Each structure stands twice: as C-alpha cells, then as structure tokens.
Amino acid sequence: MSDLALRKAELRHNALKHRRAAHEMSDGAAGVLSSVLAGHRGVPLAGYMAIRTEIDPRPAMEEAAAHGPVGVPVILGNGQPLDFHRWEPDAEMQAGQYGAEIPIQPELMTPEILIVPLVAFDRAGRRLGYGGGFYDRTIALLRANGAVLAMGFAYAAQEVDEVPTEPTDQPLDMIVTETEVIEP
Numbered sequence: 001m002s003d004l005a006l007r008k009a010e011l012r013h014n015a016l017k018h019r020r021a022a023h024e025m026s027d028g029a030a031g032v033l034s035s036v037l038a039g040h041r042g043v044p045l046a047g048y049m050a051i052r053t054e055i056d057p058r059p060a061m062e063e064a065a066a067h068g069p070v071g072v073p074v075i076l077g078n079g080q081p082l083d084f085h086r087w088e089p090d091a092e093m094q095a096g097q098y099g100a101e102i103p104i105q106p107e108l109m110t111p112e113i114l115i116v117p118l119v120a121f122d123r124a125g126r127r128l129g130y131g132g133g134f135y136d137r138t139i140a141l142l143r144a145n146g147a148v149l150a151m152g153f154a155y156a157a158q159e160v161d162e163v164p165t166e167p168t169d170q171p172l173d174m175i176v177t178e179t180e181v182i183e184p
C-alpha cells in the first residue's frame with residue numbers, strides 16, 4: 001500500500017470510531033440539512049440510504065421529495081461512477097451492494113445537488129469515504145457535465161485537521177453537520 005493509502009486507511013479507522021460514538025448519542029440530526037435544502041426547493045437532489053453509523057439524511061430527503069426529484073446512489077461496478085435512481089418516501093426498496101438500499105424500479109435521474117456521505121472531512125472541503133473512489137468519480141463526472149453542488153453530510157465529530165489528498169480527490173462545495181454549515 002502506498003504511504004498515502006496507508007494514511008487514508010488510518011484516518012478512516014479513527015474517524016469511523018468518532019462517527020460511531022456520535023451516532024450512538026444522536027436521535028436524528030438532519031435539521032440543519034433540512035434548512036439548507038429549503039433554500040433549493042425543486043432542484044434535483046441525490047441523497048443516500050444510510051448504512052452502518054452514517055448520519056441519516058432521510059427526513060430532509062422526504063421534505064425535498066415533496067417539491068422535486070430525489071435520487072439515491074446505485075453502484076454499477078468497481079472503478080465506475082455511481083448512477084442515481086429516483087426515490088420516493090414510499091418507494092419499494094431492495095438491498096444493493098454493500099448494504100445500502102436501492103429502489104426496485106430503476107428510473108435514472110441526474111442530481112444538481114449531491115448529498116455526499118462521509119467518513120471524515122476537513123474545513124477546506126477535503127473528504128474521505130469508504131475508499132472505493134465512487135463519489136470521487138461521480139462528482140468529477142457530474143462537474144464535467146454541468147453545475148453540481150457537492151454537499152457533504154456528517155457528524156461534527158468526523159472533522160479532522162487535514163484529510164490527505166491525491167489528484168483524483170474531488171473537494172466538497174459545502175459541509176453540513178448536525179450543528180453547522182461549513183462553506184470552504
């Protein structure tokens with residue numbers, strides 16, 4: 001493993017411990033996210049179906065779905081960007097790869113706002129995920145095809161001083177936590 005990959009792996013391990021502690025203390029934390037999204041009603045939005053100890057954006061996704069299209073990520077394969085399939089609060093779901101639910105009926109959509117799940121972030125907008133590079137590839141593709149607002153969503157406890165980066169890492173435009181909006 002390269003030195004950078006080792007540093008990312010170690011950071012991931014530590015940040016996941018902080019995320020778990022925050023998750024166990026939390027009883028719903030999407031209020032700030034709802035406020036931010038209220039300023040973008042009707043704009044096509046991608047959220048995610050929370051897995052493990054991820055902060056859950058679903059209450060904010062339900063509100064957004066009353067005003068415009070909302071999608072969730074679907075894995076096409078390793079090394080490929082994610083697709084997004086249209087989601088509604090009452091959509092029938094099935095388990096996707098790695099456990100995140102995906103809609104049974106696939107309907108492709110293109111988000112203009114992307115809520116990005118995080119393992120760790122810093123105040124400059126650098127981010128770390130599970131290490132698949134899925135979101136990096138996806139944000140790069142969406143940015144190449146037009147404007148997209150990449151909005152990280154995480155517990156405040158997942159903040160670190162500096163996430164180490166490589167050229168393919170895509171920075172976040174905004175980070176929303178349960179207590180704060182950070183605009184790098």
Ligand SMILES: Nc1nc2c(c(=O)[nH]1)N(C=O)[C@@H](CNc1ccc(C(=O)N[C@@H](CCC(=O)O)C(=O)O)cc1)CN2
Pocket residue numbers: 048049050051054073074075082097098100117129130131132134135
């Ligand atoms: N809720 C949610 N949905 C999502 C993602 C996500 O991060 N969160 N994804 C974002 O990509 C995609 C799923 N990708 C994932 C990729 C890897 C692992 C994972 O568990 N990986 C291993 C470590 C892999 C490694 O470093 O070798 C692990 O953590 O045990 C989970 C999800 C699409 N849907």
Ligand SMILES: Nc1ncnc2c1ncn2[C@@H]1O[C@H](COP(=O)(O)OP(=O)(O)OP(=O)(O)O)[C@@H](O)[C@H]1O
Pocket residue numbers: 008127128129130131132133134135136137140166168169
């Ligand atoms: N656009 C890309 N083209 C080629 N390789 C890429 C691209 N984006 C990321 N990668 C590679 O994918 C691997 C995983 O990247 P990284 O550790 O940054 O994942 P991550 O940001 O934690 O995961 P994710 O983006 O899924 O949340 C790295 O080896 C990285 O070089």
